[in-house]
Amino acid sequence: MMENTARGSIDVSKLIRSKKRITRAITRYSYIVFGNLAEKILSMPFFFSYNQTLKKAYPGLYPPAVLSFFIFFMLLVPTLVTAVFGVLSIFVGIHAQVVAIIIIAIIIIELIIIFMPHIIVYSRAKRIDRELPYAASFLAMLAQSGMTIGDMFRILAGEKEIFPEMSKEAERIYRDIDVLGHSPISVLSAASRDAPSPKLDEFYRGITATIYSGGNLTSYLLAKAEQYAFELKQIYEREIQGLETLMESYVVIAVALPVFFTVIVIAMSFTTGAFGDPVLLLKLLLYVALPIAHAVYFYMVYDTFRRK
Numbered sequence: 001m002m003e004n005t006a007r008g009s010i011d012v013s014k015l016i017r018s019k020k021r022i023t024r025a026i027t028r029y030s031y032i033v034f035g036n037l038a039e040k041i042l043s044m045p046f047f048f049s050y051n052q053t054l055k056k057a058y059p060g061l062y063p064p065a066v067l068s069f070f071i072f073f074m075l076l077v078p079t080l081v082t083a084v085f086g087v088l089s090i091f092v093g094i095h096a097q098v099v100a101i102i103i104i105a106i107i108i109i110e111l112i113i114i115f116m117p118h119i120i121v122y123s124r125a126k127r128i129d130r131e132l133p134y135a136a137s138f139l140a141m142l143a144q145s146g147m148t149i150g151d152m153f154r155i156l157a158g159e160k161e162i163f164p165e166m167s168k169e170a171e172r173i174y175r176d177i178d179v180l181g182h183s184p185i186s187v188l189s190a191a192s193r194d195a196p197s198p199k200l201d202e203f204y205r206g207i208t209a210t211i212y213s214g215g216n217l218t219s220y221l222l223a224k225a226e227q228y229a230f231e232l233k234q235i236y237e238r239e240i241q242g243l244e245t246l247m248e249s250y251v252v253i254a255v256a257l258p259v260f261f262t263v264i265v266i267a268m269s270f271t272t273g274a275f276g277d278p279v280l281l282l283k284l285l286l287y288v289a290l291p292i293a294h295a296v297y298f299y300m301v302y303d304t305f306r307r308k
Contacts, residue, residue: 030072031065038067050117056196057117057124059168070113077113078106125197127165129235132199133228135166140221149184149211150177169200185212199228246300254293258285 031038042051042063054063085102135156142152156163156170163170169191176187185208192204203224210220262282269278 026072027065027069030068034068034071035064038064038071042067052194053117053121055194057120059172059194066117070116074110074113077109081106121196124165125200128169128195128197128200129228130232131163131166132197132203133225133232135163136203136221136225136228138163140218140225143218143221149188149207150174154178169195184208243301246297250297254290254297258290261285 041047042054051063054061054066058066081102138156138159139152142155147155153170154174157167157174160167173187173191176182176190177184188204188208188211192201192208195201195204206220206224207217209215210217262285265278265281
């Protein structure tokens with residue numbers, strides 16, 4: 001039993017390593033091919049905000065390399081889809097409606113690729129806001145023991161299981177201070193500009209101001225931890241209230257409304273024939289509408305608990 005578990009964990013780790021190697025290889029190739037184009041695009045004033053978004057979404061990665069990766073897939077997706085449906089058209093033929101659906105699907109995929117960094121920044125900001133009260137308390141404990149800024153963030157960077165997102169931010173700060181030899185004030189100022197969360201931006205600015213003015217860093221960190229914990233408690237309370245409302249709407253929309261609709265359709269079909277074929281409508285309700293409604297509610301509840 002233990003051997004099977006160990007073998008399974010080894011297989012998973014091998015899979016993760018192979019996936020990372022493939023991703024790095026594609027990133028290197030895409031940067032070699034599209035790197036100059038990506039750098040020119042991001043150097044334009046119009047794309048300055050997108051450049052900042054890439055920094056916030058993928059900390060520690062070079063933005064032109066990330067954009068090169070996106071360009072590679074934006075060209076790859078329509079090529080593969082066109083090739084697949086081109087082969088299928090030889091054997092079965094493709095109607096104009098199918099071609100229109102393919103074009104719309106390609107456009108949607110391209111837009112998802114373009115706006116993916118914005119989605120990731122929003123997701124990271126939410127996770128960071130939930131980790132920030134505990135990370136501030138952790139840093140306050142380290143500051144109280146007399147550690148330097150570099151050592152504090154070095155230890156925080158090592159707590160990846162407890163602080164998945166804050167450890168990434170801390171790792172960059174520790175690298176720039178202790179490895180590259182930059183001053184804590186300049187590193188924290190740069191980190192505040194690239195912070196995905198407004199609260200994290202404010203947190204870094206406060207640490208910078210405290211260090212610059214010679215204030216008590218421990219007191220500042222404890223005060224911010226208490227403030228962020230109170231704000232997080234308010235967020236949880238609002239989400240619980242929203243969850244209660246969600247459950248009430250679920251009972252109405254996904255349970256009571258289908259029953260009411262079924263009774264109305266059957267009654268009207270037998271009396272006036274207004275709905276045509278009631279079997280078709282009921283099949284659409286049972287096999288299409290209801291599964292979609294349940295799936296949407298399930299995901300909304302799952303997302304609420306996952307963020308906690």
